[in-house]
Amino acid sequence: MDKVMRLASEKGVVVFTKSSCCLCYAVNILFQELGVIPVVHEIDKDPEGKEMEKAITRLGCTAPVPAVFIGGKLVGSTNEVMSLHLSGSLTPLLKPYRA
Amino acid sequence: MNSPTPQFVSSRRMSVYDPIHQISMWGEGFKSNGNLSASIPLIDEPDMKLDSQSEDASHGILGEPNKYDQEANKPTDKIQRRLAQNREAARKSRLRKKAYVQQLESSRLKLMQLEQELERARQQGMYIGGGLDSNHLGFAGSVNSGITTFEMEYGHWVNEQNRQITELRRALNAHIGDMELRILVDSMMNHYAEIFRMKFAAAKADVFYVMSGMWKTTAERFFLWIGGFRPSELLKVLGPLIEPLTEQQRLDIYNLGQSCQQAEDALSQGMDKLRQILADSVAAGQFMEGTYIPQMTSAMEKLEALVSFVNQADHIRQQTLQQMSRILTIRQAARCLLALGEYFQRLRALSSLWSNRPREPA
Numbered sequence: 001m002d003k004v005m006r007l008a009s010e011k012g013v014v015v016f017t018k019s020s021c022c023l024c025y026a027v028n029i030l031f032q033e034l035g036v037i038p039v040v041h042e043i044d045k046d047p048e049g050k051e052m053e054k055a056i057t058r059l060g061c062t063a064p065v066p067a068v069f070i071g072g073k074l075v076g077s078t079n080e081v082m083s084l085h086l087s088g089s090l091t092p093l094l095k096p097y098r099a
Numbered sequence: 100m101n102s103p104t105p106q107f108v109s110s111r112r113m114s115v116y117d118p119i120h121q122i123s124m125w126g127e128g129f130k131s132n133g134n135l136s137a138s139i140p141l142i143d144e145p146d147m148k149l150d151s152q153s154e155d156a157s158h159g160i161l162g163e164p165n166k167y168d169q170e171a172n173k174p175t176d177k178i179q180r181r182l183a184q185n186r187e188a189a190r191k192s193r194l195r196k197k198a199y200v201q202q203l204e205s206s207r208l209k210l211m212q213l214e215q216e217l218e219r220a221r222q223q224g225m226y227i228g229g230g231l232d233s234n235h236l237g238f239a240g241s242v243n244s245g246i247t248t249f250e251m252e253y254g255h256w257v258n259e260q261n262r263q264i265t266e267l268r269r270a271l272n273a274h275i276g277d278m279e280l281r282i283l284v285d286s287m288m289n290h291y292a293e294i295f296r297m298k299f300a301a302a303k304a305d306v307f308y309v310m311s312g313m314w315k316t317t318a319e320r321f322f323l324w325i326g327g328f329r330p331s332e333l334l335k336v337l338g339p340l341i342e343p344l345t346e347q348q349r350l351d352i353y354n355l356g357q358s359c360q361q362a363e364d365a366l367s368q369g370m371d372k373l374r375q376i377l378a379d380s381v382a383a384g385q386f387m388e389g390t391y392i393p394q395m396t397s398a399m400e401k402l403e404a405l406v407s408f409v410n411q412a413d414h415i416r417q418q419t420l421q422q423m424s425r426i427l428t429i430r431q432a433a434r435c436l437l438a439l440g441e442y443f444q445r446l447r448a449l450s451s452l453w454s455n456r457p458r459e460p461a
Contacts, residue, residue: 020376020400020401021404022369022370022372022373022376022404022408023369023404023407023408023411025368025369025372026365026366026368026369026370026372026411027365029364029365029368029369030361030362030364030365033361033364033365034361063407078407078411078414079411079414082362082411082414082415082418083414083418085358085361085362086355086358086359086362086415086418086419086422087418087422088351088354088355088358090358
């Protein structure tokens with residue numbers, strides 16, 4: 001939990017992924033299209049990966065990966081990111097963190 | 100089929116007393132002999148019809164004599180003419196009946212052939228159905244009850260959709276009030292939510308079926324993007340049809356289109372990545388005894404990821420619909436939904452026309 005929150009607060013846009021997860025790849029592509037380069041942590045490559053996955057689920061994320069944090073706060077998984085973007089709310093959220 | 104002789108006798112008896120009834124009966128038979136799906140009841144019908152006819156004939160004999168006693172007093176040539184006409188009518192009726200029976204026989208043969216093919220295909224474990232026009236039978240695998248259920252429900256869904264579209268069109272033409280219009284719009288939105296729920300369940304049953312849009316008609320499948328329509332394309336098509344719009348609305352719709360496009364691109368690239376990883380996974384390693392299974396297990400895991408892609412694509416579709424209803428007034432939303440529904444109706448009609456087009460002889 002601590003590790004997840006610590007990593008999530010390190011940078012503006014943080015995404016927890018798994019190396020084999022193609023939806024995670026898709027979310028990263030979206031961020032890049034919006035002019036943001038997120039910090040990516042592959043939890044399957046992390047020794048504490050299992051714990052991190054549990055922590056993410058406990059925080060209420062709809063899927064363990066991708067888990068998107070903006071400004072240190074949990075935004076959600078792919079569903080939430082897509083909903084935000086289609087409602088036009090994602091771009092203003094990302095504005096302070098654009099490359 | 101029964102031998103025609105018994106009916107032949109009764110029809111000849113009938114013809115003198117009730118030619119008009121018989122002519123109209125065979126006319127009905129021809130009208131209902133439209134397509135193959137009606138052929139099963141038709142095979143049984145003529146027997147029933149002819150049985151009731153013989154009853155009528157006996158009534159005719161008992162009920163009619165008075166009429167003809169009177170006529171014996173009138174000039175003979177009138178009777179002769181009448182009898183000749185009856186004979187002619189009876190002859191024509193017999194010819195029609197013969198043609199009808201022949202048509203029935205060939206339909207019956209065709210039906211038997213189709214049933215045999217169906218049985219053969221079922222035994223080989225293919226889906227029967229999938230797309231209302233194509234003869235595509237799906238891939239070989241065990242028959243999937245989740246998909247069979249989906250196809251059945253989809254048939255109902257389309258019927259309900261058509262009904263709602265007709266109702267919406269009438270309502271807009273009749274200039275009903277906003278309150279009533281809202282009810283229609285809400286029920287159509289709920290109806291779309293229903294298809295997305297159905298697809299969610301179907302994707303779990305067979306993701307490839309959903310990915311390939313197997314339940315859709317051919318023209319709809321031409322526009323397929325990850326198991327359904329491409330929202331940004333639809334926005335481009337529908338946009339001009341909902342004019343007039345305010346400047347704010349026009350801007351909002353433009354932004355929605357942009358966001359859709361970006362979301363679709365991201366998802367498409369994710370799909371490409373998945374294909375690449377899967378291809379690498381299948382290509383990697385050697386196909387030797389013993390090393391086959393672990394490789395296939397990892398490939399299987401990657402295929403599971405397809406389910407989440409299909410679900411995500413549907414999520415984008417649904418969100419786009421929601422956003423449109425948020426941006427538009429109730430009347431504009433109604434016009435938009437009507438245009439959307441009619442668009443798909445036309446695509447389905449196009450598919451039908453296409454598959455029924457006259458082909459050049461081989």
